[in-house]
Amino acid sequence: MSEGLSTEQELFNELEMLCKSPGYFHVIAYFCFRDNTIKYVEGEMGVDDVMQQFSMERLVRTEISTLIGLACKGDLDMTHPGPKKIQEYIDLTQSLLDDLHKSMMPPMHEIFHRPETGEATYNPFSRGKLLRESIFYGGESAYNFQYRDLSIRKYQNDNIWFVENKGYSIEQAEKIVSGLLLLQNDKISDLIPSQLDNLSPEAWTMLPAFIFSIGELTDKSGVDFETTKKLVESFVCPSGINKNNFSALDDFNPLNAYPIIRVNESEYLLFQNYSLMEALYETPFFWFNADENYKVKARENRGIFTEDFAAERLKLVFGEDRVFTNVNLYKGKNIAGEIDVLVVFSNRAIVLQAKSKKLTIAARKGNDNSLQDDFKNAVQSAYDQAFICSKLLNDSDCRLVDSSGEELVFNRDFEEIYPFCVVSDHYPALGFQARQFLKYQITQEIKPPFVMDVFLLDVMSEMLHSPLYFLSYINRRVEYSERILSNHELTVLSYHLKQNLWVDNDISMIQLGDDICADLDLAMLTRRNGAPGKATPEGILTKYKNTTYGHLIAEISNLDDAATIDLGFMLLSLSGDTIEQINDGIDHLCRLYMEDGRSHDLTLCIDEGKTGLTIHCNNDTRNLSGPRLQNHCNKRKYASRANTWFGLCIDPLNKKIKFGIELNFIWAKSDEMDELTKNMPAGQNLKDGIKINFKTKTRYGEKVGRNDLCPCGSGVKYKKCCI
Template sequence: MRSESDVFAELAVLSTSPGYVHALAYICHQDNFITYEKEMKVADMQKLFTHSRLIRTEITTLIGLVVQKEIDWQLPEPATMQEYIDRTYRLMDEFHAAIGASLFHSIKTIGDPSTPQGSILREPIFYGGESAYSFQYRDFSVEKYGHDEVWLSSKKGFSIQAAAGVVRAIGEIQNTKVLATHRAMLKAPPADWTILPGFCLSAEEVECISGVSLKEVKAVLDAFTLQDRNTHFSDASAFNSVAASPLIPLPDGRVLLLQYYSIVEALYESPFYWMAADDAYKATAFKHRGEFTESFVVNRLTKVFGAENVLRNVDLFQGKNKAGEIDVLVTFGDRLIVVQAKSKRLTLEARKGNDGQIKADFQKAITDSYEQGLLCARHLLAGDCVLRSPQNSEIKLPWKPKEVFILNVVSDHYPALSFQARQFLKQEVSEGIRPPFIMDIFLLDAMTEMLETPLRLLGYINQRVLHADKLLIQHELIALSFHLKENLWLSDEHDMVLLDDDISADLDLAMTIRREGIPGNRTPDGILTRFAGTAFERLIRQIEQRGDPATIELGFLLLTIGEDTCRHIDNGIQEVIRQAKFDGAVHDFTVSLGEAQEGICIHCNPGETDAAAKKLAAHCHLRKYTLKARKWFGLCLDTDESIRTGVVLDYPWHQSDEMDAQTAGMQRRPGITLSGSSAMRGKAKIGRNDLCPCGSGMKYKKCHLGKAD
């Protein structure tokens, strides 16, 4: 195997070959563009996950090498063009192997504190998947720099809204021109084939599409146009000027943009560095960046939990002494979410594989934030602090906290974040404190977009942190997409699960359709669709609306069970309600789960509330004992499916002669038991003028009399 530097040197020579830019344009078109008919489907998106495709960091590397010399725009002969393309893919495969050599040879020592992790992490840092969608970078830039309008207008000549409008227009122009260029190629002889013109654009074209004044358009394009030869880009981890300034100037005054993702990423990241270089404005820029991160988290979580349950900048006091600070506190029943937000990123030195710098960056971005959240979680559970708002008013929690979830959120793309969290973060898990969930704002946005109700979102967080040590993924969008499709629940028999990148295609498609207005299915087929409109789904929504600790606990359980069991519960609810409507008596069914470690009794009881609650509790007590369960849930419904009351029995099982006697006639094997429904339906005589047992509310003669049952 050749060294990384040797392969990089050969790539540099290839990239400055006569007319190579045409071959690179072909690669960008082949590997970055998706075609679809009528509406976009997952199969269309799958081409972005082929192993032969070059990813964004690889293409950016090639562009960074192309600009190091005067670009030769002459179109090569077809054979030369093909040789350029084939050689590029071969060299990039070799380059990947060279970067990944340290990781491969050190696989057994990953996580060993005595082993330097820098060289090992270079591969996941360089080749890790993107954590942000292009439209997130573009749209969040307006939020991120909304308070910097005066500086941007005076120093750069444009507003952030205008810049976002220009970038959006560039995407539309590029899509149209690339398609038109490709169609024109089909009518031309092979010797004239090139897709390069599709990537070129002028300020006038952008003005026409964006509606932004030509003066501002030119100012935006100038700000993101490359001004140097990128000679300092001497290896893949060095600063690459085209990442910050991706527009390449053309001899005729237009610009070339080979990769649209680069311009949206630059829009999100570069303005901060411009402002940080201004000594007079630097402090203000840092302040605004921190405020943006907290505001973003508050806005996204408020959409799910409601403004009354999302509190910002909560201080914990013991007497007159401040014991802790919480950036964002979320309440849902007796569950709390403590969010600590940071505006830190992976430095250039860390990307080069500097072991000490990687750990220092992680300490500032994640570890400090986690330890702060952990301290606050301990105080919240202990109840030994007074919570105060920024206005110094006391905050009273609605319930005594049972569990605290810690979310550590960063505002920028942090390469290999999940991988680094496994390596460097020492977690403390105790009763009531869940393992931390490390994420960026882009994941939080996707989570709150797809899981838009409290129980769904918190249920996913609960499952994700529960399986943190079992799951191997390149980035968190993969796990979220898998959850939407299959439910992220791993049994004890799974020691380690590796999820490949292409699993995220379903989520990628749904987010693109929702945010870009492309025709297609807004929600992946899975946990959000298979029970839509059923009694089971209506039960979940009621639990969310109540926010009651007893029913929240049940809600978590219901979100982890398999599809077949969900359907049994759905059928059971419909059956006991049908029976209760028919005869006015109490009907119930029981479901035991996890080899009878947990179970559920659901009653439909039209009777008086207190009596119904006592009957439910007594029945659950007996069922729990019969199956020697660790935990048991009970739920009482009215005949309109509304929840009347709930109960949770959570205590160790102990043998009792008295309980043995009381439960002597009860079924003792795990499973699903419906109380006498089929027998009743077969024996009870239904009068013509009785209510139909189907639950329609109509008389039997008007409904099912004479019809097949």
């Protein structure tokens, strides 16, 4: 730490004095340009360009926001102090911030040398003093454009209040903040060459790029001058808020809620456009709360938004007819539970409970009771409701009635039920807190909970655009919940899109670095902000898109059939080498059929024989090929001593799925099956790097006549079956 300083508060006070120095605004402008701007040459933006945002030297936005809040406690002195002084300020700022970061961590003896350390339930990471660091430095859970776009959805029912009390609609607000983003991008792009050409290096500064006038913003946004000014002024810190109350790192920083700074009568300053978009999403909460006549209605609207938005995004994945809202579960005449959003797809279900709760200032300061109370209100209560409702789903005595009063009737024999807990706002270190605090149960059908905010659900539904991909991901994500460490859930999703999320059984824990998220960041920037980059990360969604395997996955995604869906989950869990072998195998079977017009099959043993897949390729009718495939799979499953086995019948002319079957029961020894399988050739045991062997296998034994019953056990004559 800096000489003579030892406590967090002393470091904070020294940082405040530095931020009030003459000309310090030029230093903040430098940090904002260096750490919040993606620089790239003309043409397509690449992942390497986004990787700049993951530099270890970069200040996170909460640190820059702290500098801005402290600087605004002093006079708006924007005189240029000269390059030498600016460099001194930069070096001292980074040194103080490093020391401040270290000071937030309690001493090791305070963590591990406590009376309760020896207790089995002791978890040092559930203590507020340790969580403070992850809350402050955990970063953002949302992209800036999500705050902008979701604000329209969040406040659509409050639009009349905005017009009457603020002088603009939420749609106009979105246009203005979007225009300001474009304006600042233009200013940054124009400033660098103009400085190099027209100014002495002694006068170089990035500060002008962050200063704007109402006239400039009006021209860029297309919204009239008066309305634009009202929006800008509503995000300037009101005179009634005392900026000096920001006197500790965890205090309320008014420049987060009101990020626009008035420079003079005609000019304004905005350092972080992200802060303005976040404020558009968050700050109206305080305005509504101050209106005694409206705050109750506003809270109702917040709850409606969370549920409606979650349902809207899930409908994009599963379709309108598989997503239900406000489902009451009746035991007799009494309501035993209520599901905010229910998704039913084949023998899978998602039970989503939504909450609109924030992390309080007391919790951010590390107060243990406040942290746990906030978590209980925001997450634990949502999970408890979700678990009760999940148990009732498989209860045949329980009736389900949707928001329109219609009773829901569908197959209730769910194999997997996923409880979702969704919060509507940025909840710092949400995943880390869930790991420490959440108490949950699992059953054979009810899986571990998935805790998230609306922003993650938005991205998941954007990238995992089919039921099969979506459910396959959440299955593995929740099963690995205790074995994956990451600062952000988006990082885990990005890893999955690139590599196919898989953790070997002999690995107890993996940690994912933040930079893994660069591919997903670029894709979302391209999709939502029009960046010139790739809209889909290279990986599971692109590599096999136009292959036989890719077409099978696409077909299965649209089939609401339990056996075929289970097969799809198994296929999505395979390694790249195994997928290549399946591609080659099916293509080869189809070629053989085109040559001789006969039925051909391939059996693959997967996961060291724990499961397997038999593929039949023929043009027979289902009543002929169905029993044949069923019997073949039964024998293969028995011979491999597997508990599950899949069968797939492929049309050799177009490689489309005709039907699929699934055998799922515990293996048991049988003398009859021993006799039936004694001469059965071994299936292909798939291992990475080993190609499928298509050499003909000869079966030795008693000769079977054309009109004899087929030895496969189908009950059909040999000439119409396995011949």
